[in-house]
Amino acid sequence: MLNLKHLASAFCVFVISQAAYSQLGFSHEIGVIAGPLEFRSDFGSRTNEDTNFGNIGFGIGIVHYLNFSYRADCNCYTTDTYFNDHFKLRNEISWNKTTLNHFGQWVEPNRTSANADRLRAHSGIANNFDIGTQLEFFPRSIRSFQSFGYRLAPFASLGVHYTSFNPKASTTYGDPTDPNFGNVFDSSNIYSHWFDNITPGVDPYPVQVNGGSTWSMVTSVGVRYKLDKLSDLMLDLRWQYFFSDWVDGLNHNLEYNKHNDWLLWLNIGYIYYLD
Numbered sequence: 476m477l478n479l480k481h482l483a484s485a486f487c488v489f490v491i492s493q494a495a496y497s498q499l500g501f502s503h504e505i506g507v508i509a510g511p512l513e514f515r516s517d518f519g520s521r522t523n524e525d526t527n528f529g530n531i532g533f534g535i536g537i538v539h540y541l542n543f544s545y546r547a548d549c550n551c552y553t554t555d556t557y558f559n560d561h562f563k564l565r566n567e568i569s570w571n572k573t574t575l576n577h578f579g580q581w582v583e584p585n586r587t588s589a590n591a592d593r594l595r596a597h598s599g600i601a602n603n604f605d606i607g608t609q610l611e612f613f614p615r616s617i618r619s620f621q622s623f624g625y626r627l628a629p630f631a632s633l634g635v636h637y638t639s640f641n642p643k644a645s646t647t648y649g650d651p652t653d654p655n656f657g658n659v660f661d662s663s664n665i666y667s668h669w670f671d672n673i674t675p676g677v678d679p680y681p682v683q684v685n686g687g688s689t690w691s692m693v694t695s696v697g698v699r700y701k702l703d704k705l706s707d708l709m710l711d712l713r714w715q716y717f718f719s720d721w722v723d724g725l726n727h728n729l730e731y732n733k734h735n736d737w738l739l740w741l742n743i744g745y746i747y748y749l750d
Contacts, residue, residue: 503749504540510742514573516723532573539566544617560616565609575599593666596648601723602641609634628699636693641686642724669727681727689719709744
């Protein structure tokens with residue numbers, strides 16, 4: 476319930492800020508984005524390519540742009556300044572989901588220990604809802620792009636998102652007749668080394684599925700392709716770094732868990748000019 480309150484508060488601030496910008500007469504664009512993403516988490520080893528390409532998810536979103544180069548209230552261009560002609564404000568609501576499994580040397584077929592079996596049996600789901608804002612920089616003139624001076628407009632962006640996460644975890648390790656079968660909160664069912672360097676009663680249990688919220692930093696590079704006067708296609712590669720290590724529901728103190736969770740998202744979008 477706390478996460479919903481935080482998310483509702485963030486959404487209200489988002490709506491109020493956009494209403495304020497609308498009063499200034501800037502024009503608007505709206506669009507949809509979707510595409511595959513690679514979730515880098517505490518499942519497997521971060522530098523292992525089987526892990527990186529094995530834990531692939533999918534994301535979708537709705538984007539809204541404030542276009543400073545054109546005024547909706549008079550159907551005219553704004554004052555010709557560098558900022559107005561090279562920057563847009565991108566607002567977004569998005570959702571992504573990734574099924575997570577363990578890959579790499581510790582679960583190879585020649586590993587026959589109980590711990591290898593525990594890793595192979597453990598899986599999770601990263602489930603995230605995002606809302607946030609990015610400032611996009613276009614090195615070429617936005618006005619020229621809108622007037623078909625060229626078809627391709629590259630851009631780069633930087634921003635902050637608020638993330639509500641709701642991970643899941645499960646295991647198939649053990650005897651199906653055991654009352655604790657499938658219980659990830661029974662320490663005998665999960666990888667024993669996740670408890671290394673953890674003080675019982677002081678440090679949290681390495682698996683958590685109660686969800687939470689965090690801020691994240693988002694940066695991306697991409698390009699727009701001008702379809703017609705009122706629409707563009709967009710290709711965008713995003714890096715999103717979460718300020719929490721619990722987004723995937725797993726947080727242990729092993730050597731390969733030095734960083735918080737993050738993702739790479741390649742999305743394709745369709746953008747429509749409203750004004």
